[in-house]
Amino acid sequence: KPKKVWTLSHFDIGRLLGRGKFGNVYLAREKESQFVVALKVLFKKQIGENNVEHQVRREIEIQSHLRHPHILRLYAYFHDDVRIYLILEYAPQGTLFNALQAQPQKRFSESQSAIYIKSLSSALIYLHERDIIHRDIKPENLLLGHKGVLKIADFGWSVHEPNSMRMTLCGTVDYLPPEMVQGKPHTKNVDLWSLGVLCYELLVGRAPFFSNNYDETYKKILKVDYKLPDHISKAAAHLISKLLVLNPQHRLPLDQIILHPWIVAHTQ
Numbered sequence: 001k002p003k004k005v006w007t008l009s010h011f012d013i014g015r016l017l018g019r020g021k022f023g024n025v026y027l028a029r030e031k032e033s034q035f036v037v038a039l040k041v042l043f044k045k046q047i048g049e050n051n052v053e054h055q056v057r058r059e060i061e062i063q064s065h066l067r068h069p070h071i072l073r074l075y076a077y078f079h080d081d082v083r084i085y086l087i088l089e090y091a092p093q094g095t096l097f098n099a100l101q102a103q104p105q106k107r108f109s110e111s112q113s114a115i116y117i118k119s120l121s122s123a124l125i126y127l128h129e130r131d132i133i134h135r136d137i138k139p140e141n142l143l144l145g146h147k148g149v150l151k152i153a154d155f156g157w158s159v160h161e162p163n164s165m166r167m168t169l170c171g172t173v174d175y176l177p178p179e180m181v182q183g184k185p186h187t188k189n190v191d192l193w194s195l196g197v198l199c200y201e202l203l204v205g206r207a208p209f210f211s212n213n214y215d216e217t218y219k220k221i222l223k224v225d226y227k228l229p230d231h232i233s234k235a236a237a238h239l240i241s242k243l244l245v246l247n248p249q250h251r252l253p254l255d256q257i258i259l260h261p262w263i264v265a266h267t268q
């Protein structure tokens with residue numbers, strides 16, 4: 001099927017959805033079909049200045065071929081002299097980061113958390129089968145579609161609210177696994193660690209190794225130094241303890257995560 005060449009004139013541009021380091025995300029509607037999308041605008045100048053052209057190309061190449069219910073679609077892309085435009089699936093309920101903040105106790109129930117972890121695990125199985133790793137699964141990079149269906153939405157450029165305090169110049173370090181903190185090469189098992197960090201954060205409302213400065217956080221990560229509040233069930237605590245494991249090879253594999261009693265108990 002010949003590739004359609006898209007231009008900005010094919011779209012009505014709507015409100016700003018969020019800001020990012022390399023550009024902003026706007027609600028948009030394709031004029032002919034009235035199909036609603038999210039249009040992410042990346043500035044070539046910033047991309048050039050930060051030497052991430054190759055990363056942009058690779059991320060677009062990967063993302064445009066992925067088809068999974070829990071991975072945000074990249075439908076197409078186009079560019080002009082100044083910007084690159086990504087035509088992305090629109091997820092109406094916004095980021096999981098925002099949804100977490102909106103919770104009365106800033107945390108989700110065990111059932112809701114298990115549903116999110118199962119959705120993510122199935123997306124990661126799909127990605128790992130294709131040797132795609134390190135999808136940077138933190139709440140800022142996860143979106144909620146119709147009916148609150150979770151979607152991995154990162155391109156490697158986490159798009160964040162202007163006020164998401166956790167953003168540092170290179171993004172939050174809370175989710176880094178020990179091997180990456182030590183600058184060792186990372187394998188797909190980094191995703192298992194991040195899944196454990198996310199599971200903790202969804203249930204508790206803060207990251208397991210959170211502290212006020214990088215060095216403190218790094219120290220805690222390398223010692224796997226975290227505590228679980230009493231309200232966390234034994235089953236959830238068990239799953240987290242099988243993911244926040246120093247040795248990447250000893251982390252619970254994805255196919256066993258979706259069969260874990262805590263996941264099974266909450267997702268039928």
Ligand SMILES: COc1ccc(/C=N/Nc2[nH]nc(C)c2C(=O)Nc2cccc(NC(C)=O)c2)cc1
Pocket residue numbers: 017018019025038040088089090091092093094095098143153159160161
């Ligand atoms: C400010 O309140 C909002 C509520 C919902 C949204 C929905 N965004 N949905 C998206 N679909 N596809 C993409 C890509 C996006 C997206 O990037 N959203 C986005 C980006 C940065 C920040 C936020 N903020 C929130 C609160 O979700 C959303 C965006 C903003």
